[in-house]
Amino acid sequence: EAGVAQSPRYKIIEKRQSVAFWCNPISGHATLYWYQQILGQGPKLLIQFQNNGVVDDSQLPKDRFSAERLKGVDSTLKIQPAKLEDSAVYLCASSRTDNEQFFGPGTRLTVL
Amino acid sequence: SQKIEQNSEALNIQEGKTATLTCNYTNYSPAYLQWYRQDPGRGPVFLLLIRENEKEKRKERLKVTFDTTLKQSLFHITASQPADSATYLCALPNSGGYQKVTFGTGTKLQVIP
Numbered sequence: 001e002a003g004v005a006q007s008p009r010y011k012i013i014e015k016r017q018s019v020a021f022w023c024n025p026i027s028g029h030a031t032l033y034w035y036q037q038i039l040g041q042g043p044k045l046l047i048q049f050q051n052n053g054v055v056d057d058s059q060l061p062k063d064r065f066s067a068e069r070l071k072g073v074d075s076t077l078k079i080q081p082a083k084l085e086d087s088a089v090y091l092c093a094s095s096r097t098d099n100e101q102f103f104g105p106g107t108r109l110t111v112l
Numbered sequence: 113s114q115k116i117e118q119n120s121e122a123l124n125i126q127e128g129k130t131a132t133l134t135c136n137y138t139n140y141s142p143a144y145l146q147w148y149r150q151d152p153g154r155g156p157v158f159l160l161l162i163r164e165n166e167k168e169k170r171k172e173r174l175k176v177t178f179d180t181t182l183k184q185s186l187f188h189i190t191a192s193q194p195a196d197s198a199t200y201l202c203a204l205p206n207s208g209g210y211q212k213v214t215f216g217t218g219t220k221l222q223v224i225p
Binding site: 048056099102 | 116144
């Protein structure tokens with residue numbers, strides 16, 4: 001089966017600009033996650049979707065970050081405006097109900 | 113949420129030896145614990161899940177133990193190979209459930225030929 005797809009793989013922007021990331025989960029996976037991973041740290045959950053509903057967004061900086069999952073399949077994560085501290089790898093993952101998460105390759109964001 | 117501690121210092125071992133990585137947690141006892149492998153520039157890859165009623169689980173050269181009294185999991189790689197060099201992350205579910213997990217910071221393993 002095809003894995004989790006993410007694009008772009010790399011993005012460089014100036015602070016205060018906006019950026020969007022796209023994720024296509026594994027077919028049939030109802031749960032989709034967005035994580036932020038800062039260098040040297042473990043992934044930190046930003047938002048979790050079950051189908052197209054939000055299950056948890058308690059760690060999402062809602063003043064600048066937003067995410068949606070239309071039709072319960074693809075998802076986009078947006079940052080507007082970006083700050084220097086948003087420089088990180090943004091990982092998308094999906095799962096069925098058996099707790100194993102499948103991760104995409106991530107998008108490396110650099111904010112200058 | 114859980115506080116998870118993994119050795120932040122890199123672990124260097126000789127090829128052929130057994131690597132042992134530690135994951136300690138505080139707060140409540142989780143129903144299960146997961147281990148993932150992450151290579152540079154890639155997303156984590158799931159390796160093993162061990163449940164609270166399982167003391168030990170094996171998969172090929174991998175062995176995971178789960179001691180709910182010590183609040184600790186040990187991850188062993190026997191007969192280590194240079195290809196095992198990577199960062200290993202443990203992950204535990206949050207008390208809120210619904211498949212949400214918290215990841216540790218990971219331990220970088222370097223297997224020296």
